[in-house]
Amino acid sequence: MHERAGQIARPEDLVDLAALERAYYEITPDPSDPGQRVVFGTSGHRGSSLDGGFNEAHIAATTQAIVEQRAAAGITGPLMMGRDTHALSAPAWRTALEVLAGNGVTVLVDSRDGFTPTPAISRSILAYNRGRDRGLADGVLITPSHNPPRDGGFKYNPPSGGPADSDATKAIATRANELLAAGNTGVRRVSFTEARAAAGAADFLGDYVDDLPSALDMDAIRDAGVRIGADPLGGASVAYWGEIADRHRLNLTVVNPVVDPQFAFMPLDADGKIRMDCSSPSAMASLIRAMEGADRYDIATGNDADADRHGVVTRDGGLMNPNHYLAASIAYLFSHRQAWGAGVAVGKTLVSSSMIDRVVAGLGRRLIEVPVGFKYFVPGLLDGSVGFGGEESAGASFLRLDGSVWSTDKDGLLLALLASEIFAVTGESPSALYKGLTEQYGAPAYARLDAPASREQKARLSALSPADVTATSLAGEAIEQTLTNAPGNGEAIGGLKVVTKNAWFAARPSGTEDVYKIYAESFLGADHLAQVQSEAKMVVSAALAG
Incomplete structure (x- = not known):
């Protein structure tokens, strides 16, 4: 816990907005650096212009990749685009609009030229598509969600209205990085004046x-x-x-x-x-x-x-x-x-x-x-x-x-x-x-903590199978389930979940840090939860070693 946690930010805590926007336009990312490539997590691509992780080249390439992805999927309706209040959202919005217009995509933006929450875009996509079999709409949200002010974010919602699935985001990221590596020569783009004039409007708020x-x-x-x-x-x-x-x-x-x-x-x-x-x-x-x-x-x-x-x-x-x-x-x-x-x-x-x-x-x-x-x-x-x-x-x-x-x-x-x-x-x-x-x-005790892990260990954790877990008990209770695929849909967890009668833990690798996350819960109290957390590390370590 930081000593000033919960206290209002001081001037020295604030990001330099001019430097942030300048870096957006002036820094050209290095596609050979993993930290400067387009990477879609569970909520799109995120990064900071100051680190070469969220720059004009990223947004131009990603938008072009989305244009090609929607064309391949037969999506021909309007694309609804919203942005939040992060400083990098405005320049990214301009870049995306220029590329979308350059590709002849009809874009609908907020009729009040205001900010648009993610759920408003989702609801609008679904409302537009209701009863339609063709000419379906999709959307782009320019937001890093709750991330710090230095960050930017860019995510794509297909005609289903929700976050794009893994196949779509993988294809978008792969194509965006190909474009980056080629210096974005494959990106089609017009001026912002032309793009803004071509955009339509929707009353997302009303x-x-x-x-x-x-x-x-x-x-x-x-x-x-x-x-x-x-x-x-x-x-x-x-x-x-x-x-x-x-x-x-x-x-x-x-x-x-x-x-x-x-x-x-x-x-x-x-x-x-x-x-x-x-x-x-x-x-x-x-x-x-x-x-x-x-x-x-x-x-x-x-x-x-x-x-x-x-x-x-x-x-x-x-x-x-x-x-x-x-x-x-x-x-x-x-x-x-x-x-x-x-x-x-x-x-x-x-x-x-x-x-x-x-x-x-x-x-x-x-x-x-x-x-x-x-x-x-x-x-x-x-x-x-x-x-x-x-x-x-x-x-x-x-x-x-x-x-x-x-x-x-x-x-x-x-x-x-x-x-x-x-x-x-x-x-x-x-x-x-x-x-x-x-x-x-009953009243459960729940907590999340981080444990150190190398890149190799994180990769191993993502690929575990239930057979890799040799433990038969956890914090004094017999292990009833060892899961590496979710029971609701059979999809890979990307980690491990171990369940007993009154407790469980799940371990998942971090996508941004050299740690893995341990989520744990016990219906037998805080002391039992601490025991679950301690033994969870041992279970994971043994599985990774095996």
């Missing part, structure tokens, strides 16, 4: 806000007079929250309407960096303090920079652990969405809390456990067979009231508003709802 009653009981929230404090954390949802308050006549205050690419108003995260992580008590310190003060809000919420994540603060529980809120949301939704069919399932990532497993079993629902990555929930949300998909990192979405698809990407606005619906309908906070679940199912 369409999203007007459509919310199809997914949430907005009448209940308004009629109950729930006092809501919404903090966009300087991100793309800033204008959305004001419109939500006005159009739906909610007792909602935008706690901080400031947009500042340096994010100078942010408290430092646990590691001393500025990070718009709405699940972090350090980053959310200002909003937590606001709830501890005067009796102003019943529910307070925060979103990251592209609003695909949610943070929920209650008066009786403070900032809710993301796993706790997922469990409470599932318990509420599947008890209050009467139009959802009996066969509608619940989706979770394999590193999310097993409290979800117990809640889903208690509801008599089917659980679908998938690897890390929201893309795995897309098919089920799209056809309505999965009512709720959620990740332990505070990302989730769910169906409309009638059981049809709302979004196939994470929607932090939707989940934030759900907290107010829960309060309005039940008279209890989501924290109180979760407390009731612990009385019924």
Whole structure:
């Protein structure tokens, strides 16, 4: 924990915006350097212009690769493009627009020339494509999500509305790096003036806000007079929250309407960096303090920079652990969405809390456990067979009231508003709802830690099979399952999960650091969790050595 974690950033913590933009245009990445190539993780390509990881050449090449990918897939409709408030998002938006126009792609941008949350683009893609067999739309989101102000990000959503699958992102990254290696001679591009004139417009904000009653009981929230404090954390949802308050006549205050690419108003995260992580008590310190003060809000919420994540603060529980809120949301939704069919399932990532497993079993629902990555929930949300998909990192979405698809990407606005619906309908906070679940199912202790690993060890961890694990017990309990593929869809975990009756751990290599991540949980208390974590390292080390 950094000594100034939770304290407002100082001038020396702030990025030099001029240097950041200058580096975007002036630094030419070296394709032979792995750190300067296009790499699509679970949420697109991310990096900083200062490190040669997110520069004009990257965006031009990646956009050209997306153009070719969509053409190969027969996608001929408009491409919807949004950006968040990070400093590198604006120049990347200009570059992408120039390349898209140079290739004759019809682009729809925000009609107000404003910022656009990821879920608004997802919902708009699906709305446009509804009932169409051809001329389908897709989208690009220019955002590094909750990453520090020095970073940029670029991700692609196909006509399904959610994150592109691994085959598509691999093809895009491969082609982008080919273009980079050739000096981007294969990139077609026009001037920004020409590109901007050719772009169409869409009211992403108005369409999203007007459509919310199809997914949430907005009448209940308004009629109950729930006092809501919404903090966009300087991100793309800033204008959305004001419109939500006005159009739906909610007792909602935008706690901080400031947009500042340096994010100078942010408290430092646990590691001393500025990070718009709405699940972090350090980053959310200002909003937590606001709830501890005067009796102003019943529910307070925060979103990251592209609003695909949610943070929920209650008066009786403070900032809710993301796993706790997922469990409470599932318990509420599947008890209050009467139009959802009996066969509608619940989706979770394999590193999310097993409290979800117990809640889903208690509801008599089917659980679908998938690897890390929201893309795995897309098919089920799209056809309505999965009512709720959620990740332990505070990302989730769910169906409309009638059981049809709302979004196939994470929607932090939707989940934030759900907290107010829960309060309005039940008279209890989501924290109180979760407390009731612990009385019924037990109270788990959950944590994540990092352990050192070389590049070779990380590669070995990604390729493990259950047979590589020789241990038969974990922290005094017999091992019941050893998984390297997710039980919900059979996809490779990219690591290992070991399960006992009352505990589990999962180990996954980091994509950016020489460490692997150990997620662990125990229903037998904090001491047992510590034992699980300790033995998990030994189990992994033995498997890697074998």
